[in-house]
Amino acid sequence: MAATPLLPKSIQPFPTIPRSNRLTHFANLSFSNNPSPDLSFSPRKTPIIRPNAKKKNPWLDPFDQGDDPDMEYGALFSDGKQEEDPRPPDNPDNPYGFLKFPSGYTVEIASLGLKIRGDVRRxxxxxxxxxxxxxLFFPAIQLIKDRYPGVQVDIVTSARGKQTYEINKNVRWTNEYDPDDDFPDPAEYTDMIGVLKNRYYDMILSTKLAGIGHGAFLFMSSARDRVSYIYPNVNAAGAGLFLSETFTSDSTNLSEGGYNMYHQMIDWLGRPK
Known part of the structure; x- marks a missing residue:
């Protein structure tokens, strides 16, 4: 028996609103619960709050007496540019624009010339x-100034010896550091090494009897020439590895030699070139 095919149901058309009634249809909609909002935009006005100026509480700072009427308040550089050291003019004929060397200066080979001639600037x-x-070391300082014209001499000594250089015109700077302290504070020790390295000395002299410890201290200063006295006994072992010139003391106390206590160092400084 042949089955009858199922016919699709007819789809009813969507209800349409006449064009003439479209506007009136939406116009008659009423929002009874929600009244029409006001669509006009108005910026929100922030009220300006001006706090009342209160007086300072004198109990917070009893020593605050207000501004000093005798003090002048002004800019730090109100008088203009600070004074600077004079600098030689640049060489306009230099073909290398990135090398700002003045005429007559050869900065790139200055260290080589100092090494060959053995000059001492610091x-x-x-x-x-x-x-x-x-x-008693004053004659040695004068000898250094005479042998190396224009040299800058600095001193590192104890607090007792530092006061003597207030009457010496040949000394530029004097730093307080006790080289006779066998167990120095680590912070002071490393700080003094940093000070000596940052000044780029050409020669460093020491009148302390050096062992391997003091020899390493002078070596870490990065000076080109490291000259020092050493112990006359076994305590001097290893010091010569860090020093470029050594003087063996006659005894363990240099001051026993009197006014001629530094004769070995003075003879070396006064050697012919």
Whole structure:
């Protein structure tokens, strides 16, 4: 028996609203619960709050007496540009524009010339002892100034010996550091090494009897020439590895030599070129 095919149901058309009634249809919609909102935009006005100026509480800072009427308040550089060191003019004929070397200066080979001639531009003297030892070192400082014209001499000595250099015109700077302290504070020790390295000394002299410890201290200063006295006994073992010139003391106390206590170092400084 042949089955009858199922015919699709007819789809009813969507209800349409006449064109003439479209506007009136939506116009008659009423929003009884929600009244029509006001679509006009109005910026929100922030009220300006001006706090009342209160007086300072004198109990917070009883020592605050207000501004000093005698103090002048002004800019730090109100008088104009600060004074600067004079600088030689640049060489306009230099073909290398990135090398701002003035005429007559050869900065790139200055260290080589200093090494060949053995010139000393900056010298540091580490003086052991007190006032007596530092006063007797004055002739050696004068000899350094005469042998190397224009040299800058700095001193590293104890607090007692530092006061003697207030009457010495040949010394540029004097730093307080006790080289005779066998167990220095680590912070002071490393700080002094940093000070000596940052000054780029060409020669460093020491009147302290050096062992391997003091020899390493002078070596870490990065000076080109490291000259020092050493112990006359077994304590001097290893010091010569860090020093470029050594003087063996006659005894363990240099001050026993009197006014001629530094004769070995003075003879070396006064050697012919």
């Amino acid at each position: 010298c540091c003297c580490v003086i052991s002892g007190g006032v007596y030892e530092n006063l």
